[in-house]
Amino acid sequence: MNVGEAAGILLDAEGAARDRAPLTDEWTGLDLSTAYEIQDETLRRRLARGERLVGVKLGLTSVAKQRTMKIDRPLVAWLTDTMALAPGVPIGPGLIHPRAEPEIVFILRKRLEGPGVTAAEALEAVGAVYAGVEVIDSRFADFRFTLPDVVADNASAARFVLGPIRVATDKLDLSLEACLLHVDGEAVDSATGAAVQGHPAQALAFAANTLAERGRALEAGWTVLTGGMTDAVPIPPGTALAAEFSHLGTVVLRADSPQEH
């Protein structure tokens, strides 16, 4: 298997909504830098078929997940326009085994280029904050993967939806911004922005600095999903999810039953 074949396999699995074994089952020597090449190749193919690059997402932002994967900072992966869901639109079919997680989302007003970006500098580049829910959908069976697998798989990125209010960062303490997550009407989890690298601006700085190592920057206008505040919850068809934020409003998301289509 080579980079091009791996990229094709992952995009095919996504297109067919069919999971598969981790790449590393066959490609035992797949290292992290090659995994990022696969991720970049999937982006190149998405752009070639007409998708537009709209930003990045951070993955594995919780310390617990990082320990499991034996890394000390999050992953960065690509977002395109086809992953953005309009508010109120059900997730619909076409996903394998989606899970949802609430996130704090930044829209950048300035380019942010690492290395050496601090959290305060990162926040200076933020034009607006939104509540968000990210839908992740690993192309690997049972979400079982190694670090190179999930990097190659664009950090399981699938869909995202933003909340109803555009909020300025001024005077908003994002480390204490809370989210109460409801599934089918029941409060199942809660967390604050501090769960994301101590502060979502720290996650944003990490994204800029990590991308610098790949020769890229965060561009003005980009959407940055800063990472799951709570654990991701499965959202099988028929699930109604609501993520209520202290100051950023509520994001409601519905996973349609197949018979509704």
Added chain:
Amino acid sequence: MTPDEQQAVASALADAYETRSPIDPPSATAAMTVEDAYAIQTLQLARWIAQGASVRGHKVGLTARAMQRMLGVDQPDYGRLLDTMLFASGERIAADRFLQPRVEPEIAFVLGRDLEGPGVTTVDVVRSTEFVVASLEVIDSRIRDWKITLEDTVADNASSAAVVLASRPILPSAVDLRLAGCNLYRNGALVATGAGGAVLGDPVRAVAWLANVLATTGGGLHAGDVVLPGSCTMAAPLGSGDSIHAEFAGIGPVHVSFAK
């Protein structure tokens, strides 16, 4: 259980406090109902009151769905808070008071008037709440390795141990208790985050539940009572020498340290 059997469990739990050595789960050797368990809790309470302690409020436990699932129950439980358990924010507590302590950040309610069920609604709770304060609850189990059933923890005064209260009163109308964020730090490191609504979706519901459950045995809540509605986060482990800090959005901080 016969009254003698209930008394035997109450005595075993009292010994566990005194010797600081946990006991095996009482439910493992005796057929104990929830009613038996509350009777055992009340027997211990009588002993503490005879020793000079006084009741200053209640705690509600098992308010997170995840915890309820773990114990296979669908409702919370409660225990009694005594004057001997209350501390002010900033105090240093002797860690050897406890057996296997954990800490939970909570939004403590202080009542301005009596609240007696049945039929207490969340509106009644809000009307009766004089103010809320930031708090830390130290939970502890007199039962080995926290291997508890619902009945065990109820008999063991809902695993309560100590309450640390901040002094800044916040009106319940001044803050959204459901969506108030909470960060818990142990020795300066973030260990858990959550929101007030982690408690049954709304901590006010926990207080209403408590008032209505107490009414079934002729009890109620009183003006000046402290009510801990349940934790905003998962419980964090606690050791001697630890310093704990919680910050609540719009409510403020609370601190405590544990002497080595």
